[in-house]
Amino acid sequence: MARKTPPRLLLSIFSLLPYLLPCNCSCKVAETGGGATIRGMFVFGSSLVDSGNNNFLKNSLAKADYLPYGIDFPLGPSGRFSNGKNVIDLLGDQLQLPNYIPAFTNPSTKGSRIVHGVNYASGASGILDDTGSIAGQVISLSQQIRNFEDVTLVDLEEQLGCKSTESLPEYLFVVGTGGNDYSFNYLLSAASSNVSLETFTANLTTTLSHQLKRLYSLGGRRFVLMSVNPNGCSPMVMARQPMRKGCIQSVNRAVSLFNGYLKSLVDIIKPEMPGSNLVYVNSYKVIRDIIKNPDSKDFGDASTPCCEVASIEEGGTGVLCKKGGSTCTNRSTHIFFDGLHPTEAVNVVLATKAYASNLKAVVYPINVKQLASI
DSSP: OOOOOOOHHHHHHHHHHHHHOOOOOOOOOOHHHHHHHHEEEEESSTTTTTTTGGGGGTTOOOOOSSSTTTSSSSOOSOOOOOOOOOOOOHHHHTTTOOOOOOOOTTTTGGGGGGGTTEEETTTTSSTTTTTTTGBBBBHHHHHHHHHHHIIIIHHHHHHSSOHHHGHHHEEEEEEEEOOOHOOOOOOOHTOOOOOHHHHHHHHHHHHHHHHHHHHHTTTTTTTEOOOOOGGGHHHHHTTSSSSSSSOOOHHHHHHHHHHHHHHHHHHHGGGGGGTTTEEEHHHHHHHHHHHTGGGGGGGSSSSSSSSOBOTTTSSSSSSOOOOOBBOOGGGGOOSSSSSSSSSSHHHHHHHHHHHHHOTTEEEESSOOHHHHHH
């Protein structure tokens, strides 16, 4: 005569079934509008895409958590290095994402707040770990990726109820970095360094490719790579050589070399990352075109900062706005808000072109809208 299984044992077996059987968790995502099929964005990089991570770094000099930063931003000063929205905010608008992408270091960035993505970018940081030391505490790109892997992924799986490898293909991974590796690293040490610009750039690109592959191994499949801006045309750089007129071409040549490598990387790295799609956004060209012909783009001043910049003599950096300092009244026609960072008006042009341009000289090989619809 067969023995009956005790009720308590049956209960224990059924309670273990979810752990013993394959997960049927669904990560299916609803369309966010305009044909886009993404949940949100994970953002890595420097101040051009930082949404406030440096606010929570005690020993960082690279902060924008005070007026006049954010003078035109709905939430006021937030740590964005602009008078209003940065390019990430505006891409989010184009993609019809429901919220601003929260900064990782903000203690409230957890739970349901991360389901549309997280921003890890840190002002003054770079691809190389030692870039940005001049600004005190910053979060390098490598550390940003570790923060994503060690902290966010665990939380994300809990929020979505499925493995991150299932959900991450439905996010954009936006990477905007590299400029500081020249401005605050190579160009500061070029005189004493025996490393050529070509060797430095090749090594920088190789390092970045390893970091992109790491994001791919974690589940990232759709990447947006932002080029470095024409920093040689920034008020910060031109102020260092006041006797010269126009952009400092040696700086622009350096970042242009990197941008060329970065665009090539889109084709080179794709076979090594099966199932991935990468888009190169030529922000250098977009902003350089505005600087060359500001009047044709409804801009005016192409060389001076809109805000009153705190000089080194005043205890500032020569880059950032003076706390509580004055600003220009025509912010919608200014190109640079401070000594380095563009105004919201320029960011609008850049985000619009990144999202919808059909010119391969601007977006390669496809635009962000097409990437989001793949």
